Amino acid sequence: ADNGYKLWLGYSKVTGRQLTDTYRQQLRYLIFPAASVQLNAARAELLTGLNAMLDLKPAEVKDIKGGQTVVVGTPQSLKALAITVPDSIGKEGYLIKKTLINKNQCILIVGNTDVGVLYGVFNFLKLIQTHRSINELNIADRPRLMYRVLDHWDNLNRTVERGYAGSSIWNWHKLPDIIDQRYIDYARANASVGINGSVVNNVNADALILSHEYLLKIKALADVFRTYGIRIYLSVKFSSPIELGGLKTADPLDPEVKKWWADKADEIYRYIPDFGGFLVKANSEGQPGPQRYGRSHADGANMLADALGPHHGIVMWRAFVYDNKVPDDRFKQAYNEFKPLDGKFEDNVIIQVKNGPIDFQPREPFHPLFGAMPNTPLMMEFQLTQEYLGFSTHLVYEAPLFAECLQADTYRYGKGTTVSRIIKGDFNRKLITGMTGVANIGSDLNWCGHPFAQANWYAFGRLAWNPDQSPANIAADWLRMTFNNDESFLSPVKKIMLQSRENTVNYMAPLGLHHIMGQSTHYGPGPWVDNAGRPDWNATYYHRADSVGVGFDRTNKGSDALAQYAPEVEANWGNLKSCPDEYLLWFHHLSWTYKMRSGRTLWDDVVWHYYAGVESVKQMGGAWDKLRGKTDPERFAEVKQLMALQLKEATTWRDACVLYFQTFSKMPIGPGYPKPE
Ligand code: GCU
Known part of the structure; x- marks a missing residue:
């Protein structure tokens, strides 16, 4: 095998x-x-x-x-x-x-x-x-989106930010002379699902990537990718003119800065005539950006767009911005900064928006920017690497997470204005559309660490091609192509895949809990984190548990983040009668004795979900065991071990969270539940 x-x-x-x-x-x-x-x-x-x-x-x-x-x-x-x-x-x-x-x-x-x-x-x-x-x-x-891009968070020293499948597949040391067969196979795999772009370096970018030496390496990769219809893009550091060019400023309105970028673009296109463009993380998590000079995101993005425009390149400018010096709810910051800039971006700029307002949590409501910027193209950013979903040890098929966001109704142009229709540009006369996935690819033999993590790469490509495809069909195709066509294997494994994301929500962060993972590693539970160095990295900032109850009030009595959505969505999620259980604690602070739809109290329901999550991981393991002999023994054994580890870790999540929240609720874990281990 x-x-x-x-x-x-x-x-x-x-x-x-x-x-x-x-x-x-x-x-x-x-x-x-x-x-x-x-x-x-x-x-x-x-x-x-x-x-x-x-x-x-x-x-x-x-x-x-x-x-x-x-x-x-x-x-x-x-x-x-x-x-x-x-x-x-x-x-x-x-x-x-x-x-x-x-x-x-x-x-x-x-x-x-x-x-x-x-x-x-x-x-x-x-x-x-x-x-x-x-x-x-x-x-x-035909593809419904134009730019279907993988973002590699790969550093030049070959570490991968939030990468769990070995080191970077780009061997910078040996490039440009050595073309690893992996580059070709990578390009084939992408082309097979229609991915047509690759950003090869981390959004937390190193200015060195734009040096002459690195551009030659990039050219070598571009030459491989071109054969498979893939254009190469680079993440760029906004302060590159200072670090690399020796200028005193990176102010986007400074003529010398503009010239530096225009010259750099000319140089890049001399090597790579079909170069795709730049991806930029600016003024977020300590990255430099135009705001350092009192300029806006639009000033920054447009300056780069002008440099790339003559060569038909684009700028993917990220809306993932937040800052602990801004005292408001972190949820609201991207909308607050970008919404007023609607219509102010050049035609070759697309704003790249994460699926949810915080950061790739196991479940997030869709980002309020979707539908809120009618005159600006928005590009979806999903995360394939499982930063908050158990790394490459947990089996989590992410297509249901992606589809949940894509099919969510923004109501921005009446009922049926799904996020999918927004990103397809149905309501926008501008022509750029796209979807990006933060890659889960590394140097591991099987590329993605967990054999089933490959399905997330595959599903991303399929959904970027057509965002309205069903996660079940995609899973079935992937299984048939990756394992076999035997119905007695396919049907139980497809079931495992389709349930896996909800299982993980249950044992990690049910009922709308979010950002309660371990500090900095983002692995394992950490609902107690309250000294992360800045408030908006504390778990306590998000769950707000106290003796009365739990949850973040984002209604107009709280942070009022809900006001960033269309009135229909605000009413739906703001009202306890209509807010689905899945989003409850995203938007409401409720008492431990609050009566849930299930008939249980909120406390009992929290406990119920954590236990159900672990139970489902057990069942998944049992179902897999029955499939011995139906696939190759190597992958069978590998998945079996991973599932056993997942069960251990799911149990840790359950016990840690239940026991932690119990210190506030002071209510018992109901009869019939095994004691936390
Ligand atoms: C998350 C992640 C960071 C990453 C950031 C981003 O916060 O933890 O490692 O740099 O997202 O998307 O820029």
């Missing part, structure tokens, strides 16, 4: 005579002229996949042999056949269909561009990987 190195591109042999025969019959011949690097890569992928899955080497022909030929390319590469491709699938879309060309039936995989063909090929291979019928085919697909 490859122990997971091949990700979902293992191309396992198709079993079953009938299935194999119908595939082989229809794929006997190939017409695939490949004059570009991208088409070549697509062709190589197709041949690798067919050979591995079906022992098949289609013969290359000039003329279609009816019913037995696959035809792949663009209208240009297939000139002789006079193929037409509709404009509606755009630059990156593809068609996979059964059709007649010169009266001969064939399977056609086409796009308007080479990269569209590449996506088409990967999706055709997926049909075979997942054992779908190819007897009738009529698929037309």
Whole structure:
């Protein structure tokens, strides 16, 4: 076994005579002229996949042999056949269909561009990987978002901020001379799900990344990525003109500063003509930014946008800003700073907003900026690396978390204004749209640490392609491609995946509790943290437990953060009658004896959730045990051990939290619950 190195591109042999025969019959011949690097890569992928899955080497022909030929390319590469491709699938879309060309039936995989063909090929291979019928085919697909980007929080010394799967895969020391096979496989995996951008360095950026030496290394990576339709981006430090350029200031309105950035952009594009642009974390968590000079986020972003604009690059400017010197509820700060800047950004700026207002907690309400900036493109930022979800030791399939946010209704343009529609730009005439995922990738043999963490990378790509896909379908595809197509394996494991995030919410932070994890590591429980050095890093700041009750009052009697949402959302979450249990303690401070929907008191319900969370991890372990022999023994054993560890840690979370909150509630843990360990 490859122990997971091949990700979902293992191309396992198709079993079953009938299935194999119908595939082989229809794929006997190939017409695939490949004059570009991208088409070549697509062709190589197709041949690798067919050979591995079906022992098949289609013969290359000039003329279609009816019913037995696959035809792949663009209208240009297939000139002789006079193929037409509709404009509606755009630059990156593809068609996979059964059709007649010169009266001969064939399977056609086409796009308007080479990269569209590449996506088409990967999706055709997926049909075979997942054992779908190819007897009738009529698929037309295109991405709903333009920028589908992974953010690596990788440092130049190869440590990875919040990375739990080894060290950075970028070997800066050996670049640009040594091109690790991993870079190629990384790019293949991304292309297979439609990811078309990669920010290779940490948002807490080192100015050195823009030095001549590093730009040569970046160019080497860009050359690999380009083959797979991926553009490279860099996180930049706002003060680079000082650190790298020797200027006295980084004031965005200073002419010398502007010139420094414009020259730097020119230099980058000399090496990398399709360079994607910059990602910027400014004036947050100690990072420099325009506010240091009394300028706004818009001043800062626009200055960089002007430098990149002539080269068609973009600026992804992060809205993750907070500051303990601002005395208001941290929840509110991004909205307070960015909302007034709506419409003030250049056309090639997109504001990158985390899914929730605090920081990738196990459950957060959607960020109030979504829908609140009609004249500014907003890009979704999800976190794939499990900073607050048990690192790479806990099995947490994150697609349900992503979908919960994407399908949340902002009501900003009436009912049905989901976050998904906001980020797709349905209500915005500006053209930039995007989604980004903080990568969970490292040098571990299996890339992501936990075998199931790969599913989060995969699911991110699928949702960035089309944010409205269902987590269940994505899980099923991933399982089929990564493990096998055996129903008796698929159905229990899919169930495990789909429940896993809620389990984790239950044993970590149920009922809207948030930010109660261990200080600085963000691993393990820490609801008692009250001396983190600044108030907004204390757990007590968020849960506000006292002898009366628990929770953060964000109604108009409290911090009034709810006023940042549309009136419908504010009314829904602000009212105890309608606020769902999941968000209760995000918005309300309630007494321990408050009567919940379940009929239990709040205290009993808190206890119930923590115990249910642990119980479900036990059940998950039991379900996995039954699957011995249904997958390779290596991954089976690895997952089994991880689940045992997860159970231990879930129990620690439960006991620590329940016992801690009990010091306030002074109420007993109900009968029937085992004693905390
Ligand atoms: C979190 C995380 C930091 C990270 C920051 C960010 O706060 O703990 O390590 O730098 O998010 O998104 O910028």
